[in-house]
Amino acid sequence: MQNQTTIKLINVAKSFGETKALKKCDFEARAGEVHAIVGENGSGKSTMAKIMSGVLHPDSGSVSVLGEEISTPTDAKRIGLTTIFQEVLVADEASVLENLYVGRDGIFRSQGGSGRRTEAEEILKRLVGKPVDLDQNVGALPLSVKQWIVIARAVLRRPKVLILDESSAALDLDSTIRLHEEIDRLRREGATVLIVTHRIAELVRIADRATILRDGVTIGTLEKHEITEENLLSMMTPADRNAYDAKAFKSKQVGAAAPAVVAVRDLVTHSAAAPFDFDLPKGAIIGVAGLDGQGQDAFVRAVAGIIQPFGGNVQVWSSSTERMKKVASLEDATKAGISYISGDRKREGIFPQQSIFENLAIGVYRKNLGPLGIINKAGLKPMFKREVDRLRIKIGSPANKITSLSGGNQQKVLIGRAFANEPSVIVLNDPARGVDLGTKRDLYRELRLFTEKGGSVIYLSSEIEEFIGFADRVDVFFAGRLFRSLAGEDIAEEPILAAMFGKSPNASIEFDLERTA
Numbered sequence: 001m002q003n004q005t006t007i008k009l010i011n012v013a014k015s016f017g018e019t020k021a022l023k024k025c026d027f028e029a030r031a032g033e034v035h036a037i038v039g040e041n042g043s044g045k046s047t048m049a050k051i052m053s054g055v056l057h058p059d060s061g062s063v064s065v066l067g068e069e070i071s072t073p074t075d076a077k078r079i080g081l082t083t084i085f086q087e088v089l090v091a092d093e094a095s096v097l098e099n100l101y102v103g104r105d106g107i108f109r110s111q112g113g114s115g116r117r118t119e120a121e122e123i124l125k126r127l128v129g130k131p132v133d134l135d136q137n138v139g140a141l142p143l144s145v146k147q148w149i150v151i152a153r154a155v156l157r158r159p160k161v162l163i164l165d166e167s168s169a170a171l172d173l174d175s176t177i178r179l180h181e182e183i184d185r186l187r188r189e190g191a192t193v194l195i196v197t198h199r200i201a202e203l204v205r206i207a208d209r210a211t212i213l214r215d216g217v218t219i220g221t222l223e224k225h226e227i228t229e230e231n232l233l234s235m236m237t238p239a240d241r242n243a244y245d246a247k248a249f250k251s252k253q254v255g256a257a258a259p260a261v262v263a264v265r266d267l268v269t270h271s272a273a274a275p276f277d278f279d280l281p282k283g284a285i286i287g288v289a290g291l292d293g294q295g296q297d298a299f300v301r302a303v304a305g306i307i308q309p310f311g312g313n314v315q316v317w318s319s320s321t322e323r324m325k326k327v328a329s330l331e332d333a334t335k336a337g338i339s340y341i342s343g344d345r346k347r348e349g350i351f352p353q354q355s356i357f358e359n360l361a362i363g364v365y366r367k368n369l370g371p372l373g374i375i376n377k378a379g380l381k382p383m384f385k386r387e388v389d390r391l392r393i394k395i396g397s398p399a400n401k402i403t404s405l406s407g408g409n410q411q412k413v414l415i416g417r418a419f420a421n422e423p424s425v426i427v428l429n430d431p432a433r434g435v436d437l438g439t440k441r442d443l444y445r446e447l448r449l450f451t452e453k454g455g456s457v458i459y460l461s462s463e464i465e466e467f468i469g470f471a472d473r474v475d476v477f478f479a480g481r482l483f484r485s486l487a488g489e490d491i492a493e494e495p496i497l498a499a500m501f502g503k504s505p506n507a508s509i510e511f512d513l514e515r516t517a
């Protein structure tokens with residue numbers, strides 16, 4: 001069974017109206033391998049995953065999965081292909097157990113039987129890291145547990161082919177490690193695991209091979225030893241965009257000596273957490289790290305005025321009064337020149353009913369009101385073009401709905417919106433989720449340029465690799481408070497990890513990040 005071809009796509013094409021999502025897609029995957037599908041935002045990866053899953057039909061070309069043609073998602077499931085799509089799809093009003101076996105025969109009659117209960121308990125314990133009550137309704141559970149239920153549902157089907165489309169984008173490091181262990185288990189059992197991801201470090205760690213798409217065309221497939229960031233980047237991006245130089249966004253080691261533009265005092269992120277202080281020096285890029293639920297998310301939101309902390313206060317330098325000014329609301333924060341970018345674009349970012357243009361320009365509308373309060377759209381056009389060009393956002397007509405864009409391009413619109421506001425401080429909350437490598441580098445470079453012009457940045461990321469060589473300081477959160485600040489050579493994987501687990505700087509971490517196989 002190992003090494004046997006399980007999926008084959010030959011010369012597959014797919015268009016949506018004018019947009020050619022796939023032009024010439026060739027792909028081959030084998031049993032017992034983890035195969036990554038990589039490409040820039042909008043290069044056609046999700047379209048490819050949907051075609052293999054029977055959700056979309058190709059316009060031309062041939063698709064074979066486990067030796068069969070797939071025409072519907074039910075076909076795909078029947079022969080052993082399961083896909084975990086980007087959206088977390090659970091039935092809130094049903095129990096955990098029902099969600100796990102939904103669509104499987106007899107679940108509602110038998111409540112799964114004891115065998116199914118035991119199996120479900122075991123798998124959830126393994127994935128979530130602690131037992132989950134199978135009889136509770138899913139609605140009240142945190143998003144991370146819902147995500148695990150979706151993953152557990154797929155694993156319980158014992159798939160021969162499992163496709164994960166950006167399924168780790170919202171997972172923190174601890175959870176990502178558990179997901180990788182599960183992927184490894186499936187791989188050892190002979191399954192084909194396809195991962196669509198922009199997290200290059202993750203891909204280098206677990207993929208056996210990687211196929212690169214550019215603009216709907218398969219560029220090639222790399223073997224494990226060839227999978228490096230530089231190889232991937234050079235295949236993903238056209239040659240003229242390839243001249244990226246990490247120096248363009250390198251840390252300038254802005255020290256604590258620069259005056260603080262944001263000063264946080266005695267902040268309390270939740271009722272049981274200890275208070276802490278934080279300073280953002282002018283011109284600095286401060287990385288913020290932590291495992292899920294350690295207070296870092298509440299911290300960045302409090303700085304941006306989105307939530308009220310349990311205690312303490314946030315003050316921002318006001319250039320008009322030349323004093324620190326308290327921020328107590330989103331309006332205060334916006335007035336003080338703070339822009340916020342969230343990676344959770346569905347919940348706190350896009351306006352799905354609005355156009356691409358409106359989504360990008362929304363923050364600057366007010367400043368551009370013409371006589372009688374009419375929006376001066378023409379006046380905003382140069383700004384729109386500037387942001388679209390510099391972030392290389394792949395759009396059709398600016399009047400199209402934002403939801404017509406690929407996920408990563410929607411995220412770029414939000415990044416463009418934050419810059420368009422001409423802020424003095426940008427607070428980013430895991431902004432690079434689902435954003436391709438080239439764009440991440442564009443973003444780092446733009447943020448560095450922004451600091452060189454006097455701006456300051458707070459950058460929360462769930463991917464440690466984002467900080468290295470880029471952040472001037474990394475503040476790690478643990479148990480609800482700022483636990484340790486790292487600078488200089490300490491901005492490296494080991495010290496950051498140690499702090500994330502609340503350990504002393506020299507402690508070794510028990511788990512092995514490398515794959516065991």
Ligand SMILES: Nc1ncnc2c1ncn2[C@@H]1O[C@H](COP(=O)(O)OP(=O)(O)OP(=O)(O)O)[C@@H](O)[C@H]1O
Nearest residue numbers: 016021041042043044045046047404405406407408
């Ligand atoms: N239903 C649709 N209607 C119109 N255009 C679509 C549709 N689905 C995808 N597209 C377009 O097809 C192209 C490929 O999109 P796809 O989602 O496959 O890209 P992707 O590589 O998965 O991107 P990302 O990394 O941003 O998720 C994009 O230009 C996108 O706007």
